[in-house]
Amino acid sequence: MTGPPQDNPPLWRQLQACASVLMAIRSGTSGTVALDTVAAPLRPGVQSLVFQVLRSLGSAQVLRKLLATRTPSPASDALLCSALALAWSDTDAPYEAFTLVNQTVEAAKRTPATRAHAGFINGCLRRFLRERQALTEAALKDPVAQWNHPAWWIARLKKDYPDTWQALLTANNRRPPMTLRVNTRRTTVDRCREQLMQVGVESARVGLSGLTLAHPVPVQQIPGFVQGEASVQDSAAQLAAPLLLDGMDLSQKIRVLDACAAPGGKTAHLLELADCDVTAMDIDAARCDRIHQNLQRLGLSARVVVGDASQPQSWWDGQLFDAILLDAPCTASGIVRRHPDIRWLRRESDIAQLADTQARLLKALWALVKPGGRLLYCTCSIFPAEGSSQIQTFLAHNTDAALLPSPGHLLPLFGAKQDLVPDNRDGDHDGFFYALLEKRTA
Numbered sequence: 299m300t301g302p303p304q305d306n307p308p309l310w311r312q313l314q315a316c317a318s319v320l321m322a323i324r325s326g327t328s329g330t331v332a333l334d335t336v337a338a339p340l341r342p343g344v345q346s347l348v349f350q351v352l353r354s355l356g357s358a359q360v361l362r363k364l365l366a367t368r369t370p371s372p373a374s375d376a377l378l379c380s381a382l383a384l385a386w387s388d389t390d391a392p393y394e395a396f397t398l399v400n401q402t403v404e405a406a407k408r409t410p411a412t413r414a415h416a417g418f419i420n421g422c423l424r425r426f427l428r429e430r431q432a433l434t435e436a437a438l439k440d441p442v443a444q445w446n447h448p449a450w451w452i453a454r455l456k457k458d459y460p461d462t463w464q465a466l467l468t469a470n471n472r473r474p475p476m477t478l479r480v481n482t483r484r485t486t487v488d489r490c491r492e493q494l495m496q497v498g499v500e501s502a503r504v505g506l507s508g509l510t511l512a513h514p515v516p517v518q519q520i521p522g523f524v525q526g527e528a529s530v531q532d533s534a535a536q537l538a539a540p541l542l543l544d545g546m547d548l549s550q551k552i553r554v555l556d557a558c559a560a561p562g563g564k565t566a567h568l569l570e571l572a573d574c575d576v577t578a579m580d581i582d583a584a585r586c587d588r589i590h591q592n593l594q595r596l597g598l599s600a601r602v603v604v605g606d607a608s609q610p611q612s613w614w615d616g617q618l619f620d621a622i623l624l625d626a627p628c629t630a631s632g633i634v635r636r637h638p639d640i641r642w643l644r645r646e647s648d649i650a651q652l653a654d655t656q657a658r659l660l661k662a663l664w665a666l667v668k669p670g671g672r673l674l675y676c677t678c679s680i681f682p683a684e685g686s687s688q689i690q691t692f693l694a695h696n697t698d699a700a701l702l703p704s705p706g707h708l709l710p711l712f713g714a715k716q717d718l719v720p721d722n723r724d725g726d727h728d729g730f731f732y733a734l735l736e737k738r739t740a
Contacts, residue, residue: 329639352638356446358383373411493521539567560585628677632729685731
């Protein structure tokens with residue numbers, strides 16, 4: 299454990315901001331949006347603290363109930379739970395325990411909403427340090443503390459994956475790798491790997507054009523990134539474009555729709571692999587700007603449309619598509635390790651609501667596929683309701699749809715027994731679902 303460098307903002311200020319971000323997440327704000335409100339000099343340190351807090355929040359919340367039967371004010375509870383989460387593990391704690399307690403109390407004293415509870419927070423934290431072993435053992439009897447996921451999420455995985463639910467929950471608490479997608483229009487995978495080695499970054503090949511880094515680095519330190527030679531994209535997400543295009547006649551420019559396309563990673567990958575006429579669509583105008591920015595950096599071009607993919611009458615020109623990529627809105631349960639706030643933001647009722655949205659999108663977009671064309675349905679979810687069950691229902695109601703060989707559910711089980719899930723590929727990837735559908739000709 300080490301303290302902050304001398305030029306870093308004081309820890310109490312970072313803890314203040316960390317607690318504010320946690321309060322925002324508890325009120326329904328995404329972690330990304332909440333962190334954007336943190337002052338720039340504080341943001342890197344606060345993000346690191348917030349991610350660690352979110353990965354141990356279940357343990358902290360159960361501990362807080364053991365330490366104080368009456369729930370404190372939201373601001374005091376957020377600060378106390380943040381400190382308990384950071385102090386939970388002796389080996390992973392970012393600061394010495396007494397430094398953390400001292401700075402948490404300082405943060406409480408300097409925050410109007412928590413000043414009156416500084417003594418209470420101090421007493422809880424010092425009791426935890428005195429009785430750590432007993433309190434930890436008591437907390438771990440609660441599955442929420444043991445697995446750091448909401449109770450409903452744990453129960454859902456037990457039902458959906460009776461043989462692998464523990465491995466899935468464990469994987470969600472691991473830090474994800476950083477994987478690059480090499481833009482083979484501008485360079486080669488081998489050349490990109492050599493350039494990384496020259497700056498001291500080892501990498502391993504993954505997929506057709508991917509490199510998984512031995513350790514994450516800022517994108518500005520990646521050789522050729524600014525020049526559009528590489529993009530950051532998980533290896534599971536890199537399967538989309540080649541899966542959609544594989545086996546298609548690319549001798550002539552095909553017409554492709556990337557629905558729900560922002561921020562444009564899969565759009566760019568399609569254009570890196572083939573000369574396609576691509577329409578990239580998203581319902582959010584600001585996110586469409588991200589598509590433009592990403593394509594510009596990579597030296598690529600697509601037609602970018604702001605619109606609702608479930609309502610083609612408002613944007614479709616009447617010409618059928620050879621191929622459609624539908625990366626549907628979902629719970630994002632497969633990328634929890636990258637966005638640990640997701641598990642605390644989601645409610646179990648979200649699954650059914652999002653499944654309804656996915657079904658509407660499938661129905662609307664299937665009508666836009668040429669006979670003999672294809673649609674790739676994907677989600678970054680591990681819940682079958684958003685994957686295999688969704689597609690089974692779609693096939694039952696659309697006799698002109700045929701399921702082509704597809705990966706199915708890709709589960710983040712790196713380090714676990716891979717043979718437990720027959721359709722899971724080796725590798726340290728996010729959770730995804732893929733189903734490639736072909737429209738039968740009459």
